[in-house]
Amino acid sequence: MNRYKEWTAVILLILSVCFLLRLAFVRPELPVFGTQLWVVYFGSGEDSFLVPELRFGTPSVAARLQALERGPRLPNLNPVLPPGTKVISYQIEGNLIVVNFSRQLTENHPGGSASELITVYGLVNTLTEDPSLDYVQILVEGSRVTTIAGHVDVSQPLRRDESLIEAR
Amino acid sequence: MGKKGLIFFFAVSVLAIALFSASSGCEASFRFYIGDREVDLAASLVVNGNILIPISVFEQYMGAEAEVSLDSGELKLVFPMYTITGQIGTSKVLVNGEEQIMGAAPQLRHGEIMVPLRFIVDLLGLRLNTDTRQAILYVILTEEMADWIASRDQSGSVGLQLPGFPEPDFSELPDTPVLKEIVFMGGPRSRVFIDVQGFTAFHSFLLTNPDRMVIDLPGVELDGPIPTQEINDSIVKRIRGDRFDEQTIRIVFELNRATDYQINRWPDGGLEVEFNYQMGSVGYYRDEEQTPRIWFEANEQPMFRVQLLPSPMRLVLDFQYTTLLDGAREIPVGDSTLRAIRVSQNSPSVTRIVLDLEGPMIPVQVEEINGRYEIILFEGTEEEYQALLAQKAPEPEEPEVVLPVEREIDDSLPLAHRxxxxxxxxxxxxxxxxxxxxxxxxxxxxxxxxxxxxxxxxxxxxxxxxxxxxxxxxxxxxxxxxxxxxxxxxxxxxxxxxxxxxxxxxxxxxxxxxxxxxxxxxxxxxxxxxxxxxxxxxxxxxxxxxxxxxxxxxxxxxxxxxxxxxxxxxxxxxxxxxxxxxxxxxxxxxxxxxxxxx
Known part of the structure; x- marks a missing residue:
């Protein structure tokens, strides 16, 4: 056991020195200590799951909504809101957030239950990351709609759905 | 111990560097390492900046003893120096019998108890590091911790070993972040991309008279001189940059007027700067149908938070990431439902419009008309508006059911009369x-x-x-x-x-x-x-x-x-x-x- 440890140690030492020689000096410490880490959910590349994308900074509701509006930064993820969709306004009542979208949410939606589920729960799961929010009500230009693309009932406040988040 | 300590020091440094520089085609989200071992995270959860991970990870990868009772919600986590006991749903825990508060409460997800990672990491004196470029989150172990894990590991192997570790690709990543260029992308919010290869810290602040925004980049090398860019759009006059001192590069945005901004970090190291929406004149009128409308001039449509407050009744609209030009003001209206409108800069990033109301009113929709934005208001509550919409919707007709023509059916058929x-x-x-x-x-x-x-x-x-x-x-x-x-x-x-x-x-x-x-x-x-x-x-x-x-x-x-x-x-x-x-x-x-x- 001792010999094994020594042997490992020697290899480690050699490798370490080799690596350190390749580097002129160590990079400055990462600046993200203390900053908050939060996630936005976007669609996965192929199998229509939600995948969290990491963000740094203060996770205000506005920041979360803006991140959804803008779409993913990683090239292998898909946006959850249809092109051109804007958040007009939002209102928070206790643990419910009501988000009022522009008409592009329904008009530009590509359809299909797979992509509709990603739209609905990308939004709901991202907003309910906020520990004070449990329910999301979707409005389109002020009015409650039955569905966005014909399948998922969004007329009532929706709860988070973990089952759509890709297992890792 | 001294020799071993030195070796571990080296190994830890290498691990840190290797992890940091590791290049891989990893899927989105983040990968998680404890020491040199990639953790297979069945689930993770971010609650208000706290990453929660399954308690079993501490058992599996950090040699802890975990005891959980799904019935009572009690959990216990034993490390060599610390015994942590807690309860699902409460952020108070006992560490060696003393009460401490974690950043978030443990939760139950998918039958796993999730506990805040940072609390444990801090308690054990370890370091939690992140690499946004690679989307990697990693815990750097101390020597004692690595020894402990190794001694607990049934395979008997040391926790810190290099084989199987992703080969760092130094050809792509410079050792020191390099500022390549500053790209003015424009748009209504004067977006600017600061192309830094590698991950950099930054420090930013506003200065007035003359108004300017400054970003300092410590430890960043210059690729060449930074040319001064004359912009002269509605927000930015000029962008210049130079070495400020031996460690720091300073980028200065000369502004037409001081305005708040956001700096977003991109996964490959760059920084994206964007300034607030700029709100100019604000006014009110009723259209031909007597629908009340608030209009405002802005370079783009900002989202706003809505609050309807009682006694005295007010509708508060908080425009996010918005700077109010020309100062606070009050617009008297004297309408049947609306007494006055007040506009002010509520915080550097929020412009607030308050409607002093006689009766309830809610915003419904925003239209862009002749380069200005108009908020269409409904005189009544949210419930009344939804009820009105339901009333306007065409009467649900009795569904038209076309029954098939009666026919002879052979009772022996598999679906006879179904x-x-x-x-x-x-x-x-x-x-x-x-x-x-x-x-x-x-x-x-x-x-x-x-x-x-x-x-x-x-x-x-x-x-x-x-x-x-x-x-x-x-x-x-x-x-x-x-x-x-x-x-x-x-x-x-x-x-x-x-x-x-x-x-x-x-x-x-x-x-x-x-x-x-x-x-x-x-x-x-x-x-x-x-x-x-x-x-x-x-x-x-x-x-x-x-x-x-x-x-x-x-x-x-x-x-x-x-x-x-x-x-x-x-x-x-x-x-x-x-x-x-x-x-x-x-x-x-x-x-x-x-x-x-x-």
């Missing part, structure tokens, strides 16, 4: 999803499949009712009620699927898990259809939120027969022979359901 409702998705003005290459409409694919299925069902003795048998619009509200009205024994809703990109393909069947019969019906249909047409099996999906299924009183399933967003599957779905085969596959599923469960 009442089955076939629901072809969408239709008429609602095309459903649209194919990626041929532009095939979902409504035109599912109708022939449904009609053929209906024909086959009748051949087998069933009595079939369609929710639509031609290209017409049928409301969501009518589909399940048709099946309920005829006392159908099953409802099958036929759809075609779509997903971003062209890769997703295959068949899936959705059902409401409230009743076992729904699962049985969905499962047998999915199995028979996939086997018969040889499509990719995406499985059955329990959903409690699908409109057509939730309103049906009988076993019901929604079959997505393929993806029109997949070019090959789109072509197949458009082919009458393939449509016929789908109908045959569905028929077998339905026959088997009645044979096995009825």
């Amino acid at each position: 009442m089955i409702v076939v629901d072809p998705g969408h239709g008429g003005s609602d095309p459903g999803t649209i194919g990626s290459v041929l532009g095939v409409f979902e409504k035109d694919v599912v109708l022939p499949i449904s009609l053929e299925l209906g024909r086959l069902l009748e051949e087998n003795g069933a009595v079939v009712v369609f929710t639509r048998s031609d290209d017409r619009y049928v409301s969501h509200f009518d589909r399940a009620p048709i099946a309920n009205a005829v006392n159908a024994e099953v409802l099958i809703s036929i759809h075609a699927n779509s997903y971003e990109g062209t890769a997703a393909k295959g068949v899936e069947t959705l059902y409401n898990p409230l009743y076992l019969e729904n699962f049985r019906f969905a499962e047998v249909i999915q199995r028979e259809l996939v086997n018969y047409i040889g499509a990719v099996n995406r499985g059955v999906r329990p959903r409690t939120d699908l409109h057509v299924l939730n309103n049906a009183n009988m076993p019901a399933a929604l079959v997505e027969v393929g993806f029109v967003s997949h070019p090959e599957e789109e072509a197949m779905l458009n082919d009458p022979d393939y449509q016929k085969r789908i109908a045959e596959g569905l028929l077998m599923g339905i026959i088997n359901f009645f044979r096995d469960y009825r």
